[in-house]
Amino acid sequence: MSGKTAIMMEDIEKVYQMGVTKVHALNGISLDIQNGEMVAVMGASGSGKSTLLNIMGCLERPTGGIYYLDGENVSQLNKDQLAAIRSNRIGFVFQGFNLLGNVSVLDNIQLPMIYAGVTKKDMVNRAKEALDWVKLSKYINHYPGQISGGQQQRVAIARALVNNPTLILADEPTGALDSKTSIEIVSVIQRLNLEKGITVVMVTHEKDIAHYCRRLINIKDGKIVDDTLLLNQRNAAEDLANLEKERDVEA
Ligand SMILES: Nc1ncnc2c1ncn2[C@@H]1O[C@H](COP(=O)(O)OP(=O)(O)O)[C@@H](O)[C@H]1O
Ligand SMILES: [Mg+2]
Known part of the structure; x- marks a missing residue:
């Protein structure tokens, strides 16, 4: 079933009924x-970015149009079918990290596997591996409130990774972070794309952040107004290394 096209949308509409x-x-x-793309979505507040991402992520169903995920028409699936697709194929990263405050980092990362039929031993191993991949192994027993915002977002990325998704959807993942930490988070997201080949769609308010992607889609009033390839995709790891160098010179 899984061809080259990760996401194909035809005339997708979403109408919310608010009373009358x-x-x-x-x-x-x-x-x-296409599989392996890294796409930024920009647009003013209220333009429909989150709605678009939520439909891509099978969190919501469109009220019109057809959505093919990996070649399969998922527009009319029921809640359980959509939940199964999310759990097997899609990882989410949100602006507010969405970690549970009262459980450890390790337990937070295991959450997506609870419904995926993974044994406890495998759950722990896979969570540790994901935590290692985001370079936070030493915080395994910490609680979210004991680590920084950037570290919390890396935990959230580890959590998004544990079920080996083919698609990562990030809704303003750097919206709550300072500019250097933002680049740090984007470097992790870029590694997801470049090292693991995961397709990434990332909503952002900031043009600077969008330039770490290969393609930029602009939306306005629920419509695509621009869709361009970015020829000079920035490398976040390089930018981060340069920032460190500058800081050393200043110090
Ligand atoms: N659950 C909802 N119920 C009603 N209206 C909604 C809902 N979610 C979003 N909207 C409306 O849909 C439009 C697009 O919202 P959204 O996708 O959140 O935009 P963005 O993420 O670009 O800020 C806005 O007018 C918003 O108020
Ligand atoms: Mg939004």
């Missing part, structure tokens, strides 16, 4: 995203 009024969040979105 209708909110048209998406007004006919058509796009293709």
Whole structure:
């Protein structure tokens, strides 16, 4: 089933019914995203970015149009079917990290595996591996409140990784972070894309952050107004190394 095209949308619409009024969040979105792409989505607040990402991630169903994920029409699947797809194929990263505050880093990372039929031993091993991959092994027994925002977001990325997704969806993943920490997080997301070959779609407010992607889609009032390849994709690890150098010179 899994071909080259990760995401194919045809004339996707989303209308929210708010009492007697209708909110048209998406007004006919058509796009293709190939496996291995790294795509930024920009647009003003309220333009439909999160709605688009939530439909891509099977958190919500469109009210019109067709959505093919890995070649399969998922537009009309029921809640359980969508939950199964999310759990097997998609990892989410959010602006607010969305970690559980009252359980350890290790337990947070294991959460997506609880419903995936993984043995406890494998759960722990896979969580440790993911934590190692985001370079936070020494915080394994910490609680989210005991680590920085950037570290919490890396834990959230580890959690998004444990079920070996083919698609990572990030909704303003750097929105709550300072600029250097933002680049740090983007470097982890770039590694997901470059080292693991995971398809990434990332919503961001910041043009600087979008330039770490290979393609930029702009949306306005629920429609795509621009879709361009970014020829000079920035490398976050390099930018980070340069920032460190500058800091050393200043010190
Ligand atoms: N669950 C919802 N119920 C009603 N309206 C919603 C809901 N989610 C989003 N909207 C509306 O849809 C439009 C697009 O929202 P959203 O996708 O969150 O935009 P963005 O992420 O670009 O800020 C906005 O007008 C918003 O108020
Ligand atoms: Mg949003």
